[in-house]
Amino acid sequence: MFFFENRQVVTPGDLLAEGDYVAGNNTYKDESRIYASRLGLVEYGEKVVQVVALNTFYIPSVGDQVIGKIEDVNINGWVVNINSPYKAALRASEALNKPFRQQKDDLTRFLDVGDLIFAKIISFDRTIDPVLTIKEPGLGKITQGQIVKVSPAKIPRIIGRKASMINMLKKETECKITVGQNGIILISGPSPEHERLAIMAIEKIAQEAHTSGLTDRITEMIRKEKGEKK
Amino acid sequence: MINENGLRVDGRKPNELRLIKMEVGVLSNADGSAYIEQGKNKILAAVYGPREVHPRHLALPDRALLRCRYHMAPFSVEERKSPAPSRREIELSKVIKEALEPAIFLEKFPRTSIDIFIEVLQADGGTRCAGTTVAALALADAGVPMRDLVVACAAGKVDGVIVLDLNDIEDKEGEADVPVAYMPNLGLISLLQMDGSLTIEEFNQSLNLAMDGCKQIYKFQKEALKARYVTIKEEVEECLR
Structure with missing residues (x-):
């Protein structure tokens, strides 16, 4: 049973549907009832009930391509701001094409604080911060635009x-x-x-x-x- | 405090709320914000986050850290209030934080913090309730996932009469004050305090009245959130014409 019309505005806590449905994006399920968890527009599908949010923040997900800004340089990699609650790490081995030697290579020669990169997230879960790579084609430092x-x-x-x-x-x-x-x-x-x-x-x-x-x-x-x- | 017609100092009936005005998205630098006017109360709330925790050691491994600062502006009351956080403000910060905590999916964002700032610009009694209401709006505006909105309202006893939404004079001169924070869709109470003395029956009456008040304020809250979407839509339609 649906309690709203398709594409109607809903606020957090609104009861959206009751019955055998799957809770999609920005909703949560309590027994057989589905509630909205964000402000947005409700969308009723065949099976899935979801809310298209008006405003969200970015939570990293493995495989996403993101644009980030170098915030810090460590001895073996960089700290990257990816516009999310979590800071991402880019290891030197995921950026350089040759073996990385800590004594010889100066990482600021490749990427320095303030540089922008186009990168892919290769790992992230609740316990560790996201890890990036720029080794694939199309990824790397942004030079113009x-x-x-x-x-x-x-x-x-x-x-x-x-x-x-x-x-x-x-x-x-x-x-x-x-x-x-x-x-x-x-x-x-x-x-x-x-x-x-x-x-x-x-x-x-x-x-x-x-x-x-x-x-x-x-x-x-x-x-x-x-x-x-x- | 109650005149011969049964009206209160500001001319309200015992079960009548003060005039309420709410607006969402009033500050551009915060991730989410809201403003409320409830009678003579004027309160701003801003939400930042989820974001990295500073200082780092406060971060929790299994959920987000919720921090709340309730603060009264020096000019918010008749006699200048020192801007330093007082004992009362620190207590209210904690109380409001705990009233909002059960509504937020904190466990979805481990190692981050969500910071709420509640600034009372003008105070006229019942600021903890209005502060909770407006903070919930700011959280929803910031896109923080929530189980339900939180809405708060007080009831109490003035001159032997159970009244809703006490103002400053009624709060000070009256016999008792019962602030309640409530999650209307889930039907759960997340804050319940009592100041003064009431019989069990009077307490039950006050609690029910306060919850009724919450349900009324909840309608304003929803409207304020929806207004955000409607303004965008109207602007677009304006352009199309």
Whole structure:
């Protein structure tokens, strides 16, 4: 039995459903009752009841790609801020292609405090802080572009269903867009003008994430902006 | 304290709440924030976290550390209050923290801290209750997963009459005061105090009245949270026109 309509706003503690359902994101189950645990929009599926949250913070998950900032350099690695309650560790062996020699190698030559990296989380659980790697293709130090920060709750909307939104953005703005699951997005384009347009579009998506027909509206906005420039 | 028509010092009926106004997301630098006006009370709450614990040794291995600071501004009362935390403020910080604790999924975020700051800008009795109510809103705004919202309200006895939501004069001159914090969907009480003396019957009456008051305030709380979403939606629709 459902107690709300689909896509209605719910607050923490609201009884969403009772019966044989699975508690999805941002909900919890007490016996056969499912309650909301965050402010957001409720979505009733065939089996799963979930809440699309209005605001969340980033909790690391193995396999996520994130954008982080180097905060400290240790003797055998770096401490990285990944916009989450937990600081991530990047070991020298996960960053260098050659064997790491503590006496000879100066880690600040590769990455120094303040540098940004695009990395993947290789391990995380309740007991240990997340560990990163930048050894895979596409990962590594960020050398150019601009950064936008949005709430991690909006990331699925920015990517869109089957990446429709992000592909449209890339096509329309001619920028390379790298999305970190932690709510940090890197944009690098042929000119600052292009980048500015992409940032504007992303901020608009984050602001209007809960409305329908967004992809079309964003496309229209970008085309209009581009038209004015010419 | 109660006039011949049965009305209280500020003209309210015994079971009437003060005027309540709530707003969510008022501070941009905090992860979550809320503001409440309840009668002459004006209280701001800010939430930070979950975030890294400083100092490090306070971190708990199995759950998040919840910290709460209730503070009254020097200008919040008639005679200037020293800004240093008083005995009373330290106690209220602890009491509010313990009232909110059972509502939060602390065990989901081990080794982190969630910090709540409650700043009383203007006080007129019942600030611990209003502070709890507004802190719960700020927590929900910050996106901290919660079992339920927490809402608090007091009832008490003034001039032999059981009254709801006491103000400062009624609190000081009255016979008794029973603050209650309540989780409305779960039906659980997370704070129950009593100051003064009541018979068992009067106590039961006060408790029920306070819980009724909580349920009324809960409606305002939900509206305030939903208003956050509605404003976003309205802005978008405005642009579309």
